[in-house]
Amino acid sequence: MIKNNKLLLGIVTLFIVLFITFYFRTKTNDARIVHIDLDKVYTDFTLSKNYNQEVEKFHQTSQLILDSMELELKMLTQYNSNPSLIESKKEVYFQKRNDFEQIYQQKTQEYSKKVMTQLHQYLKEYGDANNYDYILAKQLNSPVLYTNDSKDITKEILVYVNNRYSGN
Amino acid sequence: MSCILSCSYDTEQMDPLSYLTWMTDLSNSFKQTKNIGDLNFTLQYKTSDYIIAMETLNKHYSKEQYTKRKMELEGMEYFTFTIQNKSDHTHSQSATEMLDMKEYASFEMEKDFSLIVEKDTVKPGLYLFEQQSEINNTFLFLLAFPKQTNSNKKITFSYDDNLFDTGIINYVFQQEDLESQPTMLYK
Numbered sequence: 067m068i069k070n071n072k073l074l075l076g077i078v079t080l081f082i083v084l085f086i087t088f089y090f091r092t093k094t095n096d097a098r099i100v101h102i103d104l105d106k107v108y109t110d111f112t113l114s115k116n117y118n119q120e121v122e123k124f125h126q127t128s129q130l131i132l133d134s135m136e137l138e139l140k141m142l143t144q145y146n147s148n149p150s151l152i153e154s155k156k157e158v159y160f161q162k163r164n165d166f167e168q169i170y171q172q173k174t175q176e177y178s179k180k181v182m183t184q185l186h187q188y189l190k191e192y193g194d195a196n197n198y199d200y201i202l203a204k205q206l207n208s209p210v211l212y213t214n215d216s217k218d219i220t221k222e223i224l225v226y227v228n229n230r231y232s233g234n
Numbered sequence: 235m236s237c238i239l240s241c242s243y244d245t246e247q248m249d250p251l252s253y254l255t256w257m258t259d260l261s262n263s264f265k266q267t268k269n270i271g272d273l274n275f276t277l278q279y280k281t282s283d284y285i286i287a288m289e290t291l292n293k294h295y296s297k298e299q300y301t302k303r304k305m306e307l308e309g310m311e312y313f314t315f316t317i318q319n320k321s322d323h324t325h326s327q328s329a330t331e332m333l334d335m336k337e338y339a340s341f342e343m344e345k346d347f348s349l350i351v352e353k354d355t356v357k358p359g360l361y362l363f364e365q366q367s368e369i370n371n372t373f374l375f376l377l378a379f380p381k382q383t384n385s386n387k388k389i390t391f392s393y394d395d396n397l398f399d400t401g402i403i404n405y406v407f408q409q410e411d412l413e414s415q416p417t418m419l420y421k
Contacts, residue, residue, distance in 0.1 A: 176399065180395075180400060184401050187269065187270045187271060232404055
């Protein structure tokens with residue numbers, strides 16, 4: 067009698083395990099998974115391009131200011147001006163260079179955060195609208211090692227995010 | 235068929251209440267909303283008739299008063315802009331943070347708004363941070379931009395969000411949408 071019960075329990079357990087395995091395999095196969103080249107989407111996103119232009123403009127302006135300060139320092143050194151004046155000018159130059167570097171870093175971080183915030187929102191909207199379960203990011207150092215090109219929706223995503231950004 | 239519909243739509247006349255309902259209907263493009271994370275950004279484009287319709291909810295204007303008020307409102311494009319923070323942890327923002335945000339909204343935020351009409355970028359002629367509702371965490375702004383000669387062309391309202399750091403948010407009002415609005419019938 068006990069032997070029979072054990073056999074029955076074993077069969078039931080096996081059946082449950084098989085059922086769970088089959089269920090999750092089916093579920094995984096049903097999942098709608100696509101992928102994007104996140105680096106490309108980030109670079110070609112209009113907001114990102116606008117911010118890049120701003121950062122580049124800031125970089126150019128600050129470089130012009132630093133160049134002119136550097137030139138002044140060279141002139142002072144060349145004409146053997148007062149050493150204490152040269153020292154103080156040098157100090158101002160290095161301070162300014164540090165300030166510019168800090169602002170540059172701050173701007174880059176701030177803009178990157180803003181771009182990613184908007185991208186996440188638009189990707190979520192796109193995923194919801196198209197019933198995707200996952201949108202994977204294919205990029206260097208990402209854990210995704212292989213993706214089938216037919217599942218690449220980078221182009222579609224780019225059109226969508228740029229449209230949403232421009233107010234359409 | 236579509237021509238018949240659009241033609242009849244162009245000439246549609248509405249009483250003030252119906253006009254307001256039409257203008258605030260999200261499907262008619264004069265009110266647009268965008269969600270970024272927990273934030274909701276809503277923009278209402280307000281025609282002079284919209285403003286008058288709102289005002290006449292509480293008081294009546296004679297025909298002369300209506301004409302005079304309409305003339306006063308000419309020359310500007312009016313908008314109401316709201317930012318609602320739907321996040322649960324907003325209430326945990328410190329009083330100092332909230333004070334800083336209100337101060338920014340009151341005195342510095344005007345520069346973050348612009349209106350693009352074709353290739354011209356216009357800054358607000360009127361700007362007012364009206365309120366910050368503690369109950370539903372909503373910031374409300376009233377804005378007006380000088381009307382451009384090429385009005386009724388495509389308009390882009392642009393807001394660079396530095397209050398919550400979400401970046402530039404654009405709203406587009408297409409020429410055909412601006413031209414398709416009904417006429418308010420005022421008696």
